[in-house]
Amino acid sequence: MARDGAVYVCQSCGAAQSKWSGQCQACGAWNTLVEEVQARPPGALATKRGARSHGLAFQGLEDPVAAPPRLITGVEEFDRVCGGGVVPGSAILLGGDPGVGKSTLLMQVAANAARRGISCAYISGEEAVEQVRGRAQRMGLADAPVRLAAETSLRDILDGLKREPFDLVVIDSIQTMWSDAHEAAPGSVTQVRAAAGELVRLAKKRGTAVILVGHVTKEGTIAGPRVIEHMVDAVLAFEGERGYPFRVLRGAKNRFGATDEIGVFEMGDAGLAEVKNPSALFLDTSGERAAGAAVFAGIEGSRPVLVEFQALVAPSAYGTPRRAVVGWDSGRLAMVLAVLETRCGLSLGGRDVYLNVAGGLRVNEPAADLAAAAALASSALDEALPQDCVVFGEISLSGDIRPVSRMESRMKEAAKLGFKRALAPKDVEGAGGLKIDGVARLAEAIAKIGDGDWR
Structure with missing residues (x-):
């Protein structure tokens, strides 16, 4: 019998059911239902009896709109796909196959941005700080003023980012983050959705640009519920065929730029080199x-x-x-x-x-x-x-x-x-x-x- 407040959540599509069955009724996947205890997320709004509502403030379409500012990271191909640079307060989801070079790319982005005076933090949930530092040394980026941390607790990450604000934060990866407000296992649909929601909320509230690394499934889609792709402002796919040194960064969604824009890189011993003329x-x-x-x-x-x-x-x-x-x-x-x-x-x-x-x-x-x-x-x-x-x-x-x-x-x-x-x-x-x-x-x-x- 299920515990009080527990539901069965499909790890493929995120649909919830009141009782367990072998097949998800929403997407038809087999053996994907996992029992999870529902709890109020830490950022949920609590409505008190008698509380007054401030109402909505409407504005007209004719009001002038200024173009959003951009953080120029210095990696031109990455900035091109983002629409000319990273917008402060935006959330970007970067997905790709294992070993394609997602961490290498974001380390170069963070290091180049830090050298340009942008305060950057790189938080890894998959590697120790020594491993991240060793990769940066092999790439010749050890002198970049990037702050490193190895943590998977969402509460500790949020507290640290509130104490020491940054302009750009890299979370590698979102599947390793877990919240103590939910009893589900790390990597489950509930945990991924909760962690992404809190990090996006932090980005919007404090004006910090957040880049989330996401794993992909064998079908090539980003693991976790599709609601994550709706939460973020941009979804980037890092592609590359095995046996080829070329990597293509492709924009699938971008609220601040054009979609289907690509950036081309070549993988080498010292990391990713930008390709200025892909045709050649x-x-x-x-x-x-x-x-x-x-x-x-x-x-x-x-x-x-x-x-x-x-x-x-x-x-x-x-x-x-x-x-x-x-x-x-x-x-x-x-x-x-x-x-x-x-x-x-x-x-x-x-x-x-x-x-x-x-x-x-x-x-x-x-x-x-x-x-x-x-x-x-x-x-x-x-x-x-x-x-x-x-x-x-x-x-x-x-x-x-x-x-x-x-x-x-x-x-x-x-x-x-x-x-x-x-x-x-x-x-x-x-x-x-x-x-x-x-x-x-x-x-x-x-x-x-x-x-x-x-x-």
Whole structure:
């Protein structure tokens, strides 16, 4: 029998039930219900009988609004993703796979900010102070005036931050924090929600910028209830493929800046180095382009990025052909293959198809459809695309090539890197001196690739 005041909370979605069952009724997950005793959080409001309400003070939309000030940390790629710097009083949630470099990045952010006169604290719940200090020494940051602490008690952390205020506080990580106001185990949904709520409340009340590190699940989502992502002002994802030194910081939510902005880093012996020109990093311009490769002119946030799509179409050794894709949406690949077969007569149904985005970057925009189709057709026809050609455009189910956003920026970036022509939607005006090979339908693009004269 459950104790008085106890409920069963799903550790996957955070839903509460009055009694235990094998399956959560909200999200359908199995064996995720854990008994937790509900208690009033330390910051909860208590309403007294007879207390007077101050009411609401309404204001009009026409009232002037000043732009929020920014804390410039000195790590330009991080500041770019945050919208030009960290806003005082904001709460930022940074998530990423284990070992991707979250702690390394935030140590560099805190150290560079402290050197610029911003008071910073780094509180670790996973490592001892000696371990954090040792990492800073290996990165050459030992002289930065960052205050360190190793603590998991939420009450002690809040008391310490109230006694000694800081401009920027890093909490590594939110899953290790626990509150004595709740009997749930550290890392549970109740504890994570309570710790995040109290730290966000502290940030808003005292004007301290708080950066929370969050672990991710095997599905790639930040562990804990989704309400944490609603509490904070910005959600940043730190991504990186194993085997590649490149790391991409991507903004998924930002109340003070643009979303889908990216910052690119390269992991080295001394930490993370900022990459000023990602296009040059993700491209290999050393030799002739092989069949099955197409350079895509994409947009990530406000920045144009050129990346190479690599495809291999091979005979299938089994009855069911394989479809493998890295760095692109597998559903989008299935759609492009269907259009190639139905609208262009390119037989791919009985062959293995492999598609890879070079450099470990993940591409999400529909403008990459034509680049993927061009790489697949180039491999299937064994015809290489011109070395100086970039490709972009969206493919419809009817086989039409549709225009995409910010085409001028894409072509200017390509021209800056030495490209001379673009396979793009029809009626697009050239920019940066690029010659446009316009196509209205996918069949026209495939015909151009199969015809060696266009090169």
